[in-house]
Amino acid sequence: MAKPVDNRAWFLVLPVVALVAFSALIPVMTVVNYSVQDSFGNNEFFWNGTGWFKELLDPSTDLGGRFLDALWRTLLFSGLCLLIEVPLGIGVALTLPRRGWGVAASLVLLALPLLIPWNVVGTIWQVFARRDIGLLGAAVNGLGIEYNYAQSPLAAWVTVVAMDVWHWTSLVVLLCYAGLRAIPDAYYQAAKVDGASSWAVFRAIQLPKMQRVLTIAILLRFMDSFMIYTEPFVVTGGGPGNATTFLSIDLVKIALGQFDLGKAAAMSIVYNLIVLTVCWIFFATTTRSQSEAVQ
Amino acid sequence: MARIAFERLAHGYPGSSAYALKPMDMVWENAGAYALLGPSGCGKTTLLNIVSGLLRPREGRVLFDGHDVTALPTERRNVAQVFQFPVVYDTMTVRENLAFPLRNRGVPAAQARMRVEHVAGLLGLAGMLDRRARNLGADDKQKISLGRGLVRDDVAAILFDEPLTVIDPHLKWELRSRLKELHRQVPVTMIYVTHDQTEALTFADRVVVMSEGEVVQVGTPEALFERPAHSFVGHFIGSPGMNFLPCAVEGDAALLPGGHRISLPRAYGPLTGKVELGIRPEFAALAQEGLPVTLRRIEDLGRRRIARVELQGVPFAATLPEGMVVPAEPRLALDPARLHVYADGRLVEGRG
Numbered sequence: 001m002a003k004p005v006d007n008r009a010w011f012l013v014l015p016v017v018a019l020v021a022f023s024a025l026i027p028v029m030t031v032v033n034y035s036v037q038d039s040f041g042n043n044e045f046f047w048n049g050t051g052w053f054k055e056l057l058d059p060s061t062d063l064g065g066r067f068l069d070a071l072w073r074t075l076l077f078s079g080l081c082l083l084i085e086v087p088l089g090i091g092v093a094l095t096l097p098r099r100g101w102g103v104a105a106s107l108v109l110l111a112l113p114l115l116i117p118w119n120v121v122g123t124i125w126q127v128f129a130r131r132d133i134g135l136l137g138a139a140v141n142g143l144g145i146e147y148n149y150a151q152s153p154l155a156a157w158v159t160v161v162a163m164d165v166w167h168w169t170s171l172v173v174l175l176c177y178a179g180l181r182a183i184p185d186a187y188y189q190a191a192k193v194d195g196a197s198s199w200a201v202f203r204a205i206q207l208p209k210m211q212r213v214l215t216i217a218i219l220l221r222f223m224d225s226f227m228i229y230t231e232p233f234v235v236t237g238g239g240p241g242n243a244t245t246f247l248s249i250d251l252v253k254i255a256l257g258q259f260d261l262g263k264a265a266a267m268s269i270v271y272n273l274i275v276l277t278v279c280w281i282f283f284a285t286t287t288r289s290q291s292e293a294v295q
Numbered sequence: 296m297a298r299i300a301f302e303r304l305a306h307g308y309p310g311s312s313a314y315a316l317k318p319m320d321m322v323w324e325n326a327g328a329y330a331l332l333g334p335s336g337c338g339k340t341t342l343l344n345i346v347s348g349l350l351r352p353r354e355g356r357v358l359f360d361g362h363d364v365t366a367l368p369t370e371r372r373n374v375a376q377v378f379q380f381p382v383v384y385d386t387m388t389v390r391e392n393l394a395f396p397l398r399n400r401g402v403p404a405a406q407a408r409m410r411v412e413h414v415a416g417l418l419g420l421a422g423m424l425d426r427r428a429r430n431l432g433a434d435d436k437q438k439i440s441l442g443r444g445l446v447r448d449d450v451a452a453i454l455f456d457e458p459l460t461v462i463d464p465h466l467k468w469e470l471r472s473r474l475k476e477l478h479r480q481v482p483v484t485m486i487y488v489t490h491d492q493t494e495a496l497t498f499a500d501r502v503v504v505m506s507e508g509e510v511v512q513v514g515t516p517e518a519l520f521e522r523p524a525h526s527f528v529g530h531f532i533g534s535p536g537m538n539f540l541p542c543a544v545e546g547d548a549a550l551l552p553g554g555h556r557i558s559l560p561r562a563y564g565p566l567t568g569k570v571e572l573g574i575r576p577e578f579a580a581l582a583q584e585g586l587p588v589t590l591r592r593i594e595d596l597g598r599r600r601i602a603r604v605e606l607q608g609v610p611f612a613a614t615l616p617e618g619m620v621v622p623a624e625p626r627l628a629l630d631p632a633r634l635h636v637y638a639d640g641r642l643v644e645g646r647g
Contacts, residue, residue: 189349190382194396194443195370204384204395 034265052266063263069242070250071274074226077246081164081225082218088165089172089217094206096177107177110170122234125163129235149236153243160232160244164225172217179213180206215286219279226275247271297359297373297451297484299323299346304355306341316341317509318354325360326482328475330499332489334531338508339488343454346486348372359451373451375444377458381436383428389415390424393442400447407446414445417477434466441474445481452484459494471497492532504528520575521633526640529573535601535612538579539571544636547645552607555586560632561645568639576601576612578633581619585626588613593621 035052037045058064096106113121131137131148140147149159183205191201229248232238238245238253245253251271255264305318316338323329331339344350345357348369356365364372375396384392390411397407415421418438423431428439437458444453455474459467475498478485487498495502496516504512504519504527512524523529529537543550547562549572581590581602588604593615600615604625613627636643 184380184382186378186380186382189347189369189376190378190440190443192349192369193347193374193376195399196395197399200395200399204387208384208386 031265031268034261035269036262038262039259048262052262053270056263056266056270066250067247067267067270070245070247073244074228074246074248077161077164077228078222078225080161081168082221084161084165085169085172085221086214086218089169090176090207090210090214092169092173093176093180094202096173098181107174110173112170113167114170114174116167118230119234121163121167122231125159125166125231126235129159151240153240156236156240156244159235163231163235164228167231168221168224172221175213175217176210179210183209211286215283219282222282223275223279226278298325298361299452299484299486300358300361302356302358304345304352304357306338306345306350306352306354314508316345316352319510321503321510321513323484323486326484328478328485328487328498328500330487330489330495330502331505332492332495332502332531333505334490337505339490339505340456341508342505343376343456343486343488346452347374347376347454349376373447373449374454375441375447375450375452376454376456377437377440377444379457379460381433381440381461383431383436383439385427385429387428388425389420389428389431389439392428392439393420393424393446396443396447410446410448414442417445417480418442419473433461434463434470437462437470445477445483450483452486455485455487455489457489458487459489459491467494474498492534496532504531506531522635522642523573524642526571526573526637529575529637533575533577535576537573537575538611538613539573539637540606540609540611542570542572544570544572549634549636551586552609553586557586557629557634558631559634559636559645561636563636563643563645566636566638566643571637571640573635573637573642574629574633576614578630579611579613580628581613581615581622581625582628583622583626585628588625588627590621590625 036047036049038048038051039045052063055061055063056067059068092110097103116124128134129137129147129149131141137147137149146152147155147158149155187205187209188201191205196204227248228246229252232244232246233249233252236244238249247267248271251264251267254260254267300322302320303318304316304320305314306316307314331342333339341350345352348364348367348371352365356363358364359372384395387395393411393414394407397410402410411424412421415424418441420435420438420442423435428436431439441453441455441458444450459470462470471494474485485498487495489495489498496519499516501513501515502519503510504525506525506527512519512528514522514524519528519532523532523537526537526539529539540551542552544559544563544566547559549557549559551557551572581604586606588606588611591603591605591610594601594603599617602613602615602621602625604611604613604627606627611627615621636645
């Protein structure tokens with residue numbers, strides 16, 4: 001059957017094109033435009049070509065070294081968050097009740113941290129972890145452990161990671177719980193008949209059946225933690241020193257603190273490409289291993 | 296291998312005082328092939344889960360070879376179960392799937408390997424041992440489920456919970472005959488739950504017919520066909536099911552509606568309750584002589600023809616003999632030897 005062709009139909013797409021151009025394309029191109037120029041204020045711009053990118057990717061330069069340091073810190077932060085949140089999330093999901101009033105109660109409780117805005121989470125923890133008036137900070141110091149996130153880099157890291165775990169483990173729990181609930185009872189009954197231990201049930205049934213939701217959970221948590229800004233900014237401001245200055249915080253320092261728009265634009269493009277690449281590699285490998293298994 | 300016995304067994308689900316399974320006593324002989332047959336919700340799966348230990352009965356005892364296993368959990372009962380939907384362990388190969396129950400029980404690897412290959416041979420899975428189980432069709436997955444039961448040489452019974460539900464029709468037949476064949480080679484007690492009479496009658500030596508939580512008859516396929524102990528069995532087995540005509544019985548004669556009197560092969564004492572005369576359509580034929588009936592329609596089933604008639608307003612299915620032209624004034628001839636009398640749905644034994 002020949003489909004009727006009417007090129008006027010393209011006009012129907014125009015509003016979307018305009019909207020996307022306005023909201024995404026133009027801002028991105030502005031950043032690209034900045035990244036190849038240098039500014040000295042007064043809206044004067046000078047052509048710099050790929051200068052910023054070369055400097056950024058060369059660790060021996062000032063900018064490059066700073067960028068690499070922040071990149072490592074961010075990767076370490078994401079890695080720690082994933083390492084803690086994923087196993088913890090799976091563990092909690094396994095222990096949640098399957099029926100009865102406990103289901104609704106625990107789901108609501110778990111969802112609560114997810115509903116709190118980032119800057120409020122930051123403020124809560126900033127106060128919570130203070131050594132003078134904070135419940136956590138005062139208690140830890142009361143136990144005789146020296147803990148001051150404003151002075152010790154280690155304490156700052158512990159605080160920032162604990163805050164992310166507190167805020168986001170629930171997401172992993174909820175996704176895993178949904179995955180677990182989707183497993184038909186017959187699987188558990190068959191495992192009983194086969195004499196499987198609870199570890200064998202986990203390895204043979206629960207973990208494989210959670211594979212898809214875990215892919216999503218890891219992807220979401222990686223992107224989110226890799227781009228984290230508000231919470232550490234509120235709690236530590238990137239300090240002490242540069243100890244918790246993650247890429248996003250550094251970016252804002254360069255862009256708005258020093259008003260180096262060119263450097264910041266180049267940095268944000270590289271930053272964005274890193275996130276895209278890591279997510280793409282992760283997604284491609286996990287979905288390929290899944291589709292191979294299906295064929 | 297085991298002889299399975301139930302003593303005053305009954306079960307009800309929590310929150311309800313009603314019985315899901317009414318009190319019963321029954322024995323299943325070692326190495327028998329049994330089918331639990333009944334409509335959805337009749338309690339057959341409940342009974343099966345009690346045997347496997349997934350459910351603990353509210354009353355009574357379950358004995359395997361005389362040992363009380365009522366309180367034993369599934370994993371200590373040596374039963375295997377094949378479920379309605381195929382269960383395979385996704386990440387494992389067919390071989391690993393089959394070896395899983397042995398690995399869990401700490402069977403040495405070499406011995407496990409031998410068992411797995413033996414069972415794979417029995418089931419026709421030998422060629423696909425190293426393939427991923429999740430990529431196979433539903434019929435092969437069901438074979439794997441069955442194989443996980445067979446690999447254990449100590450298995451007391453294999454339970455099947457409507458295992459052919461998700462299998463394509465043309466594979467059902469093949470799997471069913473393979474199962475029958477398997478039962479001849481491996482003498483293990485097999486219990487097969489189904490609501491499909493064809494499956495039950497072809498698989499089982501003895502069929503347990505259940506209705507509303509009650510076992511209404513246990514018997515060979517022939518017995519169920521020829522002497523249904525309950526009108527439910529008469530209706531449920533056979534297609535179309537047995538005919539039941541309200542009647543009054545006096546000695547060895549039955550008084551049918553419309554005042555027709557027919558003689559019975561046996562004599563009966565005084566009966567109470569709702570008395571009915573039961574006869575299968577196979578033993579009632581349209582003829583030139585007999586009870587006058589009104590013809591409603593003819594159903595051509597290919598191999599035979601069924602005449603749907605009415606006898607004094609009671610619907611009745613009869614056979615239209617091969618080659619017979621539908622008579623203008625149809626009459627119904629009943630084979631007297633095949634007439635059974637039921638009182639309140641239960642078969643009444645006659646004398647003589």
